[in-house]
Amino acid sequence: MGRKRSMKRKILISLIGIIVLIPIGLYSRRLSWIPDETGDALWAMMVFCLWRIILARKGLKLIAIISLAHSFLVEFSQMIRWHWLVSFRNTFIGHMMLGQGFLWIDLLAYLIGIVIIYWVFRGIEQRWMK
Numbered sequence: 001m002g003r004k005r006s007m008k009r010k011i012l013i014s015l016i017g018i019i020v021l022i023p024i025g026l027y028s029r030r031l032s033w034i035p036d037e038t039g040d041a042l043w044a045m046m047v048f049c050l051w052r053i054i055l056a057r058k059g060l061k062l063i064a065i066i067s068l069a070h071s072f073l074v075e076f077s078q079m080i081r082w083h084w085l086v087s088f089r090n091t092f093i094g095h096m097m098l099g100q101g102f103l104w105i106d107l108l109a110y111l112i113g114i115v116i117i118y119w120v121f122r123g124i125e126q127r128w129m130k
């Protein structure tokens with residue numbers, strides 16, 4: 001398989017992942033019996049898909065590390081209380097992108113989400129890219 005075709009498939013898989021993960025993540029917040037951390041894990045999975053699109057030529061391990069670092073930085077940024085940043089977080093988009101209120105458990109949710117999506121992508125790419 002050609003390099004361009006492989007890249008297109010990686011990007012397509014990632015786009016499908018984003019299209020599937022966003023509504024599931026949003027819907028998970030509406031169901032009281034689903035822990036909030038599930039949405040956090042799904043958000044981290046979506047971050048992984050975004051980084052996979054941006055760095056499609058790089059390996060999945062690097063994408064996982066960058067995605068986890070990104071997720072952790074966003075979580076730790078929630079301790080910053082700059083007025084403009086808090087105002088942005090109070091909007092729907094700001095809340096979806098940056099969340100609100102630092103929680104240690106969210107870091108574990110991000111790790112679990114990244115590990116799961118890493119293994120899913122690894123399996124898909126081993127089967128579909130060969």
